[in-house]
Amino acid sequence: MDSILQTPFCNASLLAGLLFLFMGHMIRRFPPRSMKAWYGYRTFSSTINQDTWDEGNRYAAYISRWLGWILVPFGLLMGWIFSRQSDLLLYLTITPVIVGALLLTGITEWHLLQLFDEDGAPRKKNGGNEKPAV
Structure with a gap:
């Protein structure tokens, strides 16, 4: 009898999806209170000040859950399609994990840039009589 580690259900997408x-x-449940916490979404943009830290972690947690709900079913599907572990299974399941990790960072950084300027101050909404920034 094969161990669970040797079955195709032990694949990168399923395991990383559960981790995401x-x-x-x-x-989301236990947000890191300060930038000195040992966990959290930590990039240059998210560590400018407490507001960017809080928003970066809130949004990264949302995207992480979203990616997990995509990776887990994909990993299960790959486990049902393949009868044994193979190089092709590895490549097909690790690629979405890498893309997902890059998306998590890219989308969260884009979100922070939309809300905050380079100094971490909130961006002003362009109201009716204000001139647009050039």
Whole structure:
């Protein structure tokens, strides 16, 4: 009898998807209070000030859960399609994980840039009589 580690259900998408779901849930449920916490979404943009830190972690937790809900079913599907572990299974399941990690960072950084300027101050909404920034 094969061990669970040798079955195609032990694949990168399924395991990383569960990790993304867990991280997203834990950061949402227990957000890191300060930038000195040992966990959290930590990039240059998110560590400018407390507001960027809080928003970066809130949004990264949301995206992480979203990606987890995509990776887990994909990993299960790959486990049902393949009868055994192979190089092709590895490549097909690790590629979405890498893309997902890049998306998590890219989308969260884009979100922070939409809300905050380079100094971490909130961006002003362009109201009716204000001139647009050049």
